[in-house]
Amino acid sequence: MRIFKFGGASVKDADGIKNVVNVLNQVGFDNTLLVVSAMGKTTNAMETVVNSYFEDKSEVASAIQDVLKYHNDILMDLFENDKHVIFKQIKSLFDEVQGFLAWNKSPKYSFVYDQVIGYGELVSTTILSAYLNEIGITNTWLDVRTFIKTDDNYRDATVDWEKTQASITKGIDKTKLNITQGFIGSDDNNFTTTLGREGSDYSAAILAYCLNATAVTIWKDVPGVLNADPRYFENTQLLNQISYREAIELAFYGASVIHPKTLQPLQRKEIPLHVKSFIEPKNAGTTVGKGANIEPKVPCFIVKKNQVLMKLSSLDFSFIVEDSISELFKLLHDHKMKVDLIQNSAISFSVCVDNKFGRLEELLDHLKGKFKVTHYENVALYTIRHFDTEAITGLQKGKEILLEQRGKETVQLVVK
Incomplete structure (x- = not known):
């Protein structure tokens, strides 16, 4: 069985849906499972619904209506008959969102977030499945929450591999064309959970592992894995392998091309990952697997924006050693800070973190009781793999370097 993952950019409008059909017709779809993300910027729009619920409930209905209209416009372009059952199905899904928010009593943002946000994927897959059936490509729509079972760590759930394997083995017919959702699963109480932002690639890898798939293909709007993000760097190169x-x-x-958790399950069973263009589906793209480390061997540039750099030093000039560092990491963990870089000396400790849960001020209050703290917000962390002098010099030009860390293969720069 093959796993194909289509991201939001590939299904952002009616033309995108029709292009998925074009891809399937060119590369075949026997024994294939499609994992599909929410359409376009739907996840952001559903986040607006969640935020309205917590900040101004009078805006919830309007926020939901905006998302429904976006999808209805796509339906109007795909289905000639505006009485088609798909219109009722999609409205019913959005009615479920409104119903949940009406009866929900939980004050927990992460729980509410997960119950609402996954409707983006449920809607996109329902539309794609209906359209394929409409044009004669028979398929089976699957609710991935039945198969991917997790704990209840909402917004960043951990997969229960034993339960997931059992559900998938029992419930998925590998001989059919199946369509399911990325990004979501469910806990033991059957509440929806999410696997972390951009988790649809991970969903594809989980399903591939449990189905012993022959390969996973991620279809994107780029030719494959590039040596840098073309949004931020010029003259990017395709990595063949x-x-x-x-x-x-x-x-x-x-x-950003590959989700951090995607590769481990694929590596364990040596399932190759292909990253290909949905614009040029016959092109080779990039293959990730056993073999050559990187080909061609060129510097690879990665940037993380909107980071926070904290520089800590002891108040009494005592050493920052194991017990201090252990305490620091516990605080970072407790405040859900993702650590991207650390550097320490005898009496100082620097850490670059992603404040994606917005708990920086709370953390700083804790730290300032024990350390002298200097922090810089909205900094960028640049990483160069397989760097050379030219690559570093070009990157440093015109930037204020706050911190540099260099190893054999990798250099990292925090810049303002």
Whole structure:
């Protein structure tokens, strides 16, 4: 069985849906499972619904209506008959969102977030499945929450592999064309959970692992894995092949093409990952698997924006050693700070973190009781794998360097 993952950009409008059909017709769809993200910027729009619920409930209905209209416009372009059952199905899904928010009693943002946000994927897959059936491509729509079982750590759930494997083995017919959602799962109480932002790639890898798939293909609007993000860098190059280890390194440092958790399950069963263009589906793209470390071997640039750099030093000039560092990491963990870089000396400790849960001020209050703290918000963390002098010099030009860390293969710069 093959797993195809289509992201939000590939299904952002009616033309995108029709292009998915074009891809399937060109590369075939026997024994294939499609994992599909929410359409376009729907996840952001559903976040607006959640935020309205907590900040101004009078705005909730309007926020939901905006998302419904976006999808209805797509339906009007796909289905000639505006009485088609799909219109009722999609309205019913949004009615479920409104119903949940009406009866919900939980004050927990992360719980509410997960119950609402996944409707983006439920809607997109319902539309794609209906359209394929409409044009004669028979398929089976699957609710992935039945199959991917997790704990109840909402917004960043951990997969229960034993339960997930059992559900998938029992419930998925590998001989059919199946369509399901990325990003979401469910806990033991059947509440929806999410696997972390951009988790649809991970969903594809989980399903591939449990189904012993022959390959996973991620279809994107770029030719494959590039040596840099073309939104931020010029003259990017296509990487024809990279090893699992190299891809995991790139993902760890923040390469946006591959989700950090995607590669581990694929590596365990040596399932190759292809990253290909949905615009040019016959092109080779990039293969991630066993073999050459990276080909061609060129510097790879990664940038993480909107980071926070904290520089800590002891108030009494005592050493920052194991017990201090252990305490620091516990605080970072407790405040859900993702650590992207650390550097320490005898009496100082620097850390670059992602404040994605917005708990920086709370953390700083704790730290200032024990350390002298200097912090810089909205900094950028640049990583260069397989760097050379030219690559570093070009990157440093015109920037204020707040911190530099250099290893054998990798250099990292925090810049203002």
